[in-house]
Amino acid sequence: MTVVPAAPATNDRHVALSLGQRAGVWWTILRIALAERLAYRGDFMLGTLMRFLPIITQIFLWWAVFAAVEQSQSQSGATESGPPQLAGFAFHDMVAYYLLTMVARAFSSMPGLSTGIARQVRDGEIKKFLIQPVDYLGFLLISRVAHKLAYYTVALLPFALVFYLCRGYFQHGWPEPTVLAAFFISLILSFLIGFYLEACLGLIAFWFLEVSSLVFIYMLLNYFLSGHMFPLTMLPDSVRLLVDLLPFKYLAYTPSAIFLGKVAPGHVWREVAIGGVWLIGLAAASRLLYRRGLRRYSGFGG
Amino acid sequence: MAQIEVSQLTKSYRVFRKQEGLWASVRGLFHREYGEVQALRGIDLRVERGEFVAFLGPNGAGKTTTLKLLSGVIYPTSGTARVMGFIPWERQDAYRRRFALVMGQKNQLWWDLPANESYRLHQQIYGITEDDFRATLDELTDLLDVRRLLGQPVRELSLGERMKMELIAALLHRPEVLFLDEPTIGLDVVAQHNIQQFLRHYQQARQITILLTSHYMKDVAALCQRVVIIAKGAVQYDGSLSGIVDSFSGSKVISLQFPDGLEPSNLSEYGTLIKQEWPRVQLRVARQQVAQQLTRILNVYPIEDVVVEDPPLEEVIANVFHSVDEKSTAAEPTSSGSAR
Numbered sequence: 017m018t019v020v021p022a023a024p025a026t027n028d029r030h031v032a033l034s035l036g037q038r039a040g041v042w043w044t045i046l047r048i049a050l051a052e053r054l055a056y057r058g059d060f061m062l063g064t065l066m067r068f069l070p071i072i073t074q075i076f077l078w079w080a081v082f083a084a085v086e087q088s089q090s091q092s093g094a095t096e097s098g099p100p101q102l103a104g105f106a107f108h109d110m111v112a113y114y115l116l117t118m119v120a121r122a123f124s125s126m127p128g129l130s131t132g133i134a135r136q137v138r139d140g141e142i143k144k145f146l147i148q149p150v151d152y153l154g155f156l157l158i159s160r161v162a163h164k165l166a167y168y169t170v171a172l173l174p175f176a177l178v179f180y181l182c183r184g185y186f187q188h189g190w191p192e193p194t195v196l197a198a199f200f201i202s203l204i205l206s207f208l209i210g211f212y213l214e215a216c217l218g219l220i221a222f223w224f225l226e227v228s229s230l231v232f233i234y235m236l237l238n239y240f241l242s243g244h245m246f247p248l249t250m251l252p253d254s255v256r257l258l259v260d261l262l263p264f265k266y267l268a269y270t271p272s273a274i275f276l277g278k279v280a281p282g283h284v285w286r287e288v289a290i291g292g293v294w295l296i297g298l299a300a301a302s303r304l305l306y307r308r309g310l311r312r313y314s315g316f317g318g
Numbered sequence: 319m320a321q322i323e324v325s326q327l328t329k330s331y332r333v334f335r336k337q338e339g340l341w342a343s344v345r346g347l348f349h350r351e352y353g354e355v356q357a358l359r360g361i362d363l364r365v366e367r368g369e370f371v372a373f374l375g376p377n378g379a380g381k382t383t384t385l386k387l388l389s390g391v392i393y394p395t396s397g398t399a400r401v402m403g404f405i406p407w408e409r410q411d412a413y414r415r416r417f418a419l420v421m422g423q424k425n426q427l428w429w430d431l432p433a434n435e436s437y438r439l440h441q442q443i444y445g446i447t448e449d450d451f452r453a454t455l456d457e458l459t460d461l462l463d464v465r466r467l468l469g470q471p472v473r474e475l476s477l478g479e480r481m482k483m484e485l486i487a488a489l490l491h492r493p494e495v496l497f498l499d500e501p502t503i504g505l506d507v508v509a510q511h512n513i514q515q516f517l518r519h520y521q522q523a524r525q526i527t528i529l530l531t532s533h534y535m536k537d538v539a540a541l542c543q544r545v546v547i548i549a550k551g552a553v554q555y556d557g558s559l560s561g562i563v564d565s566f567s568g569s570k571v572i573s574l575q576f577p578d579g580l581e582p583s584n585l586s587e588y589g590t591l592i593k594q595e596w597p598r599v600q601l602r603v604a605r606q607q608v609a610q611q612l613t614r615i616l617n618v619y620p621i622e623d624v625v626v627e628d629p630p631l632e633e634v635i636a637n638v639f640h641s642v643d644e645k646s647t648a649a650e651p652t653s654s655g656s657a658r
Contacts, residue, residue, distance in 0.1 A: 037445050044442040048428065048435050055430040055471070144426050146391045149414040150443045311393060 041150070042158050049162030064170045068178060074114050082107040103250040109276060110247075111185040115178065116272035117244055122171065123203045124210030124242075124267040126160065130234075133218025134227040137313070146310070153215060153302060160211055191275055198284045202271040205291040209266045212298035219302060222309030243269025249278070263294040319403065321495060321527045322365035322388065327397035328551075329358040329383055357383040359551040360397065367494075368525040372532065372542035372559075376639045380551040381531040385497045388529070389419040401495055415444055418488035422500035425480070426487050427472045433483040434468045437490060444491035451490065458486045461516055478509030485516070498530040502537055514540045535632050547635070549642040563628045566638050570608050572601045574615065575623035588615055597622070602629070 053060065085100040099106050105113060133156070136142040145152040190196065217234055221227050239245050241264035248259055248269045259265060270287055273279045279287055335351045358380045365371055373381040386392045388399060390406035390413070399406055404413035420426075427436040441451045459465045462482040467475060472483065481501065488496065501517075502510040518541055521528055532538055538545060539559060547555040547562070555562060572589065576582075576597040585591055588611045589603035603611050608626060615621065628634075 037442070041442040044439050048431065048439055051435060052428055052430050140424060143386075143389075143391050143419075143421075143424065146409060147389050147414065147417075147419050148440075148443055149411040313392060 045155060045158045046162045049159040050166055053163055053166040060166070061170055064167060065174060068174055071114065071118060071178065075111055078107060078110045078114070103247060104278065105247055105249070108185040108187050111182060112276060113247055113272050115182055116275050117268040119175070120203060120206050120268045120271040121244060122167065123164070124206035126210050126214040129160065129211070129214040130218030130227055130231050133215065134221035134225070137221040138225050153306060156215065157211060164207065188277065191277060195274060195277065195284060198288055199271055199275045201288055202266065202274055202291060205288065205295060206266050206271055208295050209263055209291065209298060212295065212302050213263065215302045216298065216305055219305040219309050222312050238264055238267060241265065242267040243272065263298065266291045266294065320364045321367040322363065322401050324361055324363040324399045325397060327358055327361040327387060327399055328356070328395045329387060329392070330354045330356045330395050356551055361553055363546065363553065365527060365529065367527055369544060370521050370528045370530070370542045371544045371546060372530050372538040373546050373548055374538065374635060375548040379549045381548050382499055384548065385419065385499050385529065385531065389417065389497055415491060416493055417495040417497065418493040419497040420484055420488045420499065420501055422481065422503035425484070427483055429473050430471055432469045432471055433486070436487055440487055440490050446491055454490055454492060455486070458489055461519065462486065478505050478512070481505060481509070481513060494526055496526055496528045498528060500532055501530065502532060502534055510534065510536065517541055539631070547638060549639050554638060554642055559631070563631065563634050567629055567634045568605050569602050569629065570605055571627050571629050572603055572608065572612060573625040574599045574601070574621055577620055577622055580619065582619060
């Protein structure tokens, strides 16, 4: 048994990490989080594929709604030509919208993020991030990127297939390049905004310990106010005004609306910019909550 | 400068006091009563580089709270602490690269992945060069004899194996100060022994500073030259292990072996009878009277064998805890419940 003598306390061992080393940390976290994600391959694949089921019911639902609208229009003798529209959306638009929100949700939904943070606070697992020279929120973010990458890898083919089968609903084809660029940026924004919203929610556990009912309320609000359930243009004007002031719409509505040209061309970049402001605000809020929370934290659980 | 300097460190928690029952729960929604639990009531401590110090104390005495403060996981209510010159709760990276905390009941490793992967992450987080990483990992896996387990998911390892893996993870960056919170909790005797051996060897070779809390007296006896007894949030004793007996126990135990057939009934004249299993008898005798009483006995009876020893350490320490407990309840009858 040979033992290397204690490392001399030279300074080079203790200086801050260089940018290259930081990239190394991020890459390793990403790689390991991916590996962990794939530890339960079967369950993961099944879960990914099951997410496609709701589309079918949703398409049928809107099909029935539009059929009813059409029928009542013809009964009332309305003579206007063209297919019926709801809040500026025809049936094909609605299906296209729904498919696109599915893509946006694939970026913005963060299953288990806030409850995971709350659990780590409650049972003391968060200690490990306080002891090691690693940033907790940064760690969570990179792990989440890894989760998403794993998800897209599995979901890409089914997504492509569904969009191919449903290509008829996209009557305007691909949007022009700048709009497409704005669409992709808004997807990234929806990921980051979704992340920081749920991170803030989870960090509230420093005060309340249990956040599952808060998460439930958040999910409910999210479902209605993000445009996941129906396009936000269907809301009455007064409500719409309020919803426009909230960040939820970036989680589903905004990316889809940009793609479908439902955001006026002059307003596309403004929408993206406001989303960016939300992102900065939420990221700052999460930092603040984390710092304040740690002050309160008493290191529960042994 | 000492490696660890703690002065007048206190920590109190605000805890929500809830009465039993449903109605109390409902009331608790609107009106909450809080109580202060004083986990630490002014700890002073000085540890030099290369010391191996044990914290002993009953559950809730403040041992873990002290370790949490020193690792910067929580903030103190008042007082100061410096470890290697750093204030722990500022959590500077420069400090966090130089110490490690291992908790027997907590996992640092990724549950579903082989330990190898977690070690790679540590390598990156702590900025360990590839050569250092290889050398340290080789050394530690050899010492702990776990090379074949490196590629197995952590969830498949036994408790003892997992603890060894945790230790490796904590030592990869060659910390100069190591905090161990119940490192052998729940382990069988063999695994406990393995871990003790490793810790002793490693600490001696590296001359690192270790603070250890443990309920197993064997851990403490095997490892630590210095013992700090913490009870009721304060240091009750600080010194060598054998010194505990000297300062807290005023008596010795005399074991006598009588010849077959001789069973005198008046032995309690000489001391307190602890055990009586003919032909063996154990008496507790006040320290100052040992020589005197022993002479009297030897004069009267034909004794075949005599042993004079200190009472068992566990017993002495249990008495220390107990007396501290009685003193404080007497001093402050409204003393709040046990600390976390």
